[in-house]
Amino acid sequence: MGQQKSGATKTIGMVMVLTLLGKAMGLYRDHLLAIHYGMGMEASAFYTASRIPRVFFDAVFASAISACFIPVFSEYLESGGKKKAFAFSRAFLTVIGLLTLLLTGVGMAFSGEFVALFADGYNAETALLAERLTRIMFPTVFFTGLAFSFVGILQSLDEFRVPALISAVSNAVIILYFWTLDERFGVYGLAAAFLVGWLLQAVVQVPALRKKGFSYAPRLEVRSEGMKKVFALMGPVMVSTWVQPINLTINSKFGSHLYDGGGVSAIEYATNLYLVIAGVFILSVTNVIFPKLSRLAAGDQGDAFRDTIRSTLHASLFFVLPMSAGLMVVARPLISLVYGGGEFDAFSVEITSAALGWVSLGMLGYAVQNILSRAYFARQSGKEPLIAGAASIGVNILLCMALTDSMAVSGLAIASAVSSTAYALLLLLPMERRGQGVLTKGFCLDFLKMLAATAVMALSAVLVLGAVSGLVGGKLGELVTLGTVACVGLCVYFVAAVLLGLDEARLSVKLMKQLLKRG
Numbered sequence: 001m002g003q004q005k006s007g008a009t010k011t012i013g014m015v016m017v018l019t020l021l022g023k024a025m026g027l028y029r030d031h032l033l034a035i036h037y038g039m040g041m042e043a044s045a046f047y048t049a050s051r052i053p054r055v056f057f058d059a060v061f062a063s064a065i066s067a068c069f070i071p072v073f074s075e076y077l078e079s080g081g082k083k084k085a086f087a088f089s090r091a092f093l094t095v096i097g098l099l100t101l102l103l104t105g106v107g108m109a110f111s112g113e114f115v116a117l118f119a120d121g122y123n124a125e126t127a128l129l130a131e132r133l134t135r136i137m138f139p140t141v142f143f144t145g146l147a148f149s150f151v152g153i154l155q156s157l158d159e160f161r162v163p164a165l166i167s168a169v170s171n172a173v174i175i176l177y178f179w180t181l182d183e184r185f186g187v188y189g190l191a192a193a194f195l196v197g198w199l200l201q202a203v204v205q206v207p208a209l210r211k212k213g214f215s216y217a218p219r220l221e222v223r224s225e226g227m228k229k230v231f232a233l234m235g236p237v238m239v240s241t242w243v244q245p246i247n248l249t250i251n252s253k254f255g256s257h258l259y260d261g262g263g264v265s266a267i268e269y270a271t272n273l274y275l276v277i278a279g280v281f282i283l284s285v286t287n288v289i290f291p292k293l294s295r296l297a298a299g300d301q302g303d304a305f306r307d308t309i310r311s312t313l314h315a316s317l318f319f320v321l322p323m324s325a326g327l328m329v330v331a332r333p334l335i336s337l338v339y340g341g342g343e344f345d346a347f348s349v350e351i352t353s354a355a356l357g358w359v360s361l362g363m364l365g366y367a368v369q370n371i372l373s374r375a376y377f378a379r380q381s382g383k384e385p386l387i388a389g390a391a392s393i394g395v396n397i398l399l400c401m402a403l404t405d406s407m408a409v410s411g412l413a414i415a416s417a418v419s420s421t422a423y424a425l426l427l428l429l430p431m432e433r434r435g436q437g438v439l440t441k442g443f444c445l446d447f448l449k450m451l452a453a454t455a456v457m458a459l460s461a462v463l464v465l466g467a468v469s470g471l472v473g474g475k476l477g478e479l480v481t482l483g484t485v486a487c488v489g490l491c492v493y494f495v496a497a498v499l500l501g502l503d504e505a506r507l508s509v510k511l512m513k514q515l516l517k518r519g
Helices: 001-037 041-107 109-116 124-137 140-156 162-180 182-205 205-213 223-257 258-296 302-329 329-339 346-378 384-409 409-433 440-468 475-500 503-518
Strands: none
Touching: 001 041, 001 162, 001 182, 001 258, 001 329, 041 109, 041 124, 041 140, 041 182, 041 223, 041 258, 041 346, 109 124, 109 223, 109 258, 124 182, 140 162, 140 182, 140 205, 162 182, 205 329, 223 258, 223 384, 223 409, 258 302, 258 346, 258 409, 302 329, 302 346, 302 440, 302 475, 302 503, 329 346, 346 384, 346 409, 384 409, 440 475, 475 503
């Protein structure tokens, strides 16, 4: 058992490192985009053009791949071994490939109509540019379908390192473009670079697939047992996977009416940075536990399934709560450090940091919804995520309508945070009612302890930020400020967690003592 835990910890650690590499490169990519294009017409048009194909892919196919493919593939692995699982995956790849090609053609043909739907606040020039860029970028739907399908196969076979590395590959292409060709080809070339990057996300996984024994041959079996299970799951699961992309689209639609369209860029810059910080940990954890949950569900191991969810949530909350509070405290100097300069002026920093501060309030909900939704998907159950997802989207729309005029981009960020929290609660409550949940007395007590430690940390971070801000000027000063606040906050949180007797803190102390003895 100890060796299994050690192996799982090493896997999660490696995945987190690779995910961090990809996210850091994505952050640098966004930095280059900010200093080259700021919040002007080209940035707004580009973000809308890149968002449209992603939303259509997420709405139609991401549910089939991330939520439906892995449980069915795992079921075949358990019952029939690799041969049957690979046969199913070939049929799945063929169907997904044909459908994504069809959607790509539709998207390219009606790009102007989609831009009008997604960003109705743009002037004619911005809308035309967004339409042209959308037409260039829509084939990402097909490349994404291939890449995500390959990820599903590899993760089901316990290969997590290559899937975790693919974002670094695509970001490297885009960064290289900024360094070498942006001045010559501008935003149109940038769209083409994104396209090449997504193609490479699929290509780099091929060697790992071959090593696992997988080879592709067209296999059109829409009515096979496996595909029937996927289609049966897709309907209800689809709505739940819509939540994040559709909510971002809603926010962008309202944002297109703010600051001459600059609200789109502000919410995108803030959300991208937020997802870098939250996603490194949360997505690393969920990507590793989902195949395990799928196997436990296929093997009817209910107690182990519940214990895995509870321990994963407990550990995740221990890290996510201070991350959320810390990000709210340092939002302004962080935005200034990452994006500030060039075309990204003081006003851009102001509105983007406001968006980041408020959207960070939803990090707890983001973590819980990602973990619990995987639990439902692993059990091939989509009813509860469907209801929760639809309600979450409704909450976001209503709050955007209520808050945008009075609070501008901050209102959009608050709507996003509340929507994520509502989604998490609506996933948690049905599990608790059926006695399958995680809210034991001990779990709730530990959650209160985490909140107390987080509050102490946040107060110390605010005091330190006020004391060190402005002592050193420029980017170096911002880096020193952030580093000082982060170090003090981390130390305070850790000490408070130890004093409150939280398991994660005690385990950390034990590991440090072992390391010191070895040293």
